[in-house]
Amino acid sequence: MPEISIIIPVYKVEKYLCRCVDSILNQSYSDYEIILVDDGSPDRCPEICDEYAKKDSRIKVIHQKNSGVSAARNKGIEASSGRYLWFIDSDDYIIDNAFDVICQFIKMDFDVLSTGKVPNVEYASEIGSINQKKYVLLNSDKEKELFLSKIHGKNLLPYSWEKIFKASLIKDNNLKFDTALNYGEDSVFNYEALFLSDKIIFSEEIIYVYFQRDDAASKTIGKNFTLDFVKVLEHNCVNREKIINKYSSDYKKECIEDESRFVLEKLFCIIILNRLYRSGAQKKYKLFKHIASMDFIRNCFTKFDINIMKSNSLDWCMLWAVKHRLYFAGHLICKYILFK
Numbered sequence: 001m002p003e004i005s006i007i008i009p010v011y012k013v014e015k016y017l018c019r020c021v022d023s024i025l026n027q028s029y030s031d032y033e034i035i036l037v038d039d040g041s042p043d044r045c046p047e048i049c050d051e052y053a054k055k056d057s058r059i060k061v062i063h064q065k066n067s068g069v070s071a072a073r074n075k076g077i078e079a080s081s082g083r084y085l086w087f088i089d090s091d092d093y094i095i096d097n098a099f100d101v102i103c104q105f106i107k108m109d110f111d112v113l114s115t116g117k118v119p120n121v122e123y124a125s126e127i128g129s130i131n132q133k134k135y136v137l138l139n140s141d142k143e144k145e146l147f148l149s150k151i152h153g154k155n156l157l158p159y160s161w162e163k164i165f166k167a168s169l170i171k172d173n174n175l176k177f178d179t180a181l182n183y184g185e186d187s188v189f190n191y192e193a194l195f196l197s198d199k200i201i202f203s204e205e206i207i208y209v210y211f212q213r214d215d216a217a218s219k220t221i222g223k224n225f226t227l228d229f230v231k232v233l234e235h236n237c238v239n240r241e242k243i244i245n246k247y248s249s250d251y252k253k254e255c256i257e258d259e260s261r262f263v264l265e266k267l268f269c270i271i272i273l274n275r276l277y278r279s280g281a282q283k284k285y286k287l288f289k290h291i292a293s294m295d296f297i298r299n300c301f302t303k304f305d306i307n308i309m310k311s312n313s314l315d316w317c318m319l320w321a322v323k324h325r326l327y328f329a330g331h332l333i334c335k336y337i338l339f340k
Helices: 017-025 045-055 069-079 098-106 141-148 167-172 185-196 227-247 252-277 284-292 295-303 314-323 327-338
Strands: 004-010 032-039 059-064 084-087 112-115 126-130 133-138 163-166 200-203
Touching: 004 017, 004 069, 017 032, 017 045, 032 045, 032 069, 045 059, 059 069, 069 084, 084 098, 084 167, 098 112, 098 126, 098 200, 133 141, 141 185, 163 167, 163 185, 167 185, 185 227, 227 252, 227 284, 227 295, 252 284, 252 295, 252 314, 252 327, 284 295, 284 327, 295 314, 314 327
Parallel strands: 004 032, 004 084, 032 059, 112 200
Antiparallel strands: 084 163, 112 163, 126 133, 133 200
């Protein structure tokens, strides 16, 4: 059994795939397997994957028809045999000696290791450093729930590639990436994994290089604004609220408030409305009113007091108008002030 299973979905990354795989193979550490999941890529990626598998017995290749990144990751989970799982995107790469860092934390028997950022928590079981890089350890239900009740403001939910998971945590609880989501699927998966974890470590060590492409799915999804995009976000929010209701206990109210504030401040104001008003969509007021009337937006006003926000902010003014169903006023604020 390898220590770490590295799961890499592959689709239209012919220019970047070798850099990604080579960054792993060039490490001095060797106790891993690489699972390349070719998601029906129409370029030379399938052949490149097979060539790597012929050269190195630690590399497995799965070919499937195009089903999306979530389905590819789920297939990789099924095929994995390592004690830990690491999801790496095929256009990114890892730094030299990345595994040396990971192995130092494996000795601490973590359930989830998150790298690159350390939250400011004074209630952690342990705060220390490795290689002069700070880490914090959450090791009790109270610490974990208190942290998760404020997680949205810490920007630590997105991106599975910055986290390493104990395989038993994922497999024993049958955790899967939601194939109905093509935006924010990482955050839902990570949220549930964190709730289920007994030991969570956050380290400021940077072991991964994220390569931002102009043609990446996360960059192109908002170019042509559609209500289907909003429905994806609604589905994402519904999933996260289900997770809170399923796992949270002492800090359930705080978790719901944190989620609701995130939906209003980030998803609604920054992601949805920003994209709507900066798109070429016609009848923006009609779309604004439709979205602002959706249950997943309306319900947030009953769970989060927007007066906690700065009442002199333009976002607050727009949200106040939406809360009181003054949709045209909210539309005018967006059109002529917030997103002019």
